[in-house]
Amino acid sequence: MGSVTAQIVCDWVKKFNDHGPDGPINRKTPGKTPKLTAEQLAALAAMVESSPIPASHGVVRWRIIDLCQWVGRSFACPSVRTR
Structure with a gap:
């Protein structure tokens, strides 16, 4: 239903357990570290x-x-x- 696989649900549960209710929210990736300070x-x-x-x-x-x-x-x- 809704094209959600068992793997996706497992990922959501892991994120929820690690970070609480805000865990499953997609976050921006950190990206490359800057070359200059x-x-x-x-x-x-x-x-x-x-x-x-x-x-x-x-x-x-x-x-x-x-x-x-x-x-x-x-x-x-x-x-x-x-x-």
Whole structure:
């Protein structure tokens, strides 16, 4: 009835027993862990919000590749890909 199999019911019961009445509610998966810390993200946000200075940054507007290179240089992040 309702296309519910015994396995689905068993999963619901297990979730109910583990987490109480809110257990069977579907939750968002946690996803990947971020590559940058909160402090690094704040520094990147500040860099994006400030306009680039052509004399020191070498660009007149921010591009993704410019910001990726800045992150790689500033935080020594080998996991951040640049060209």
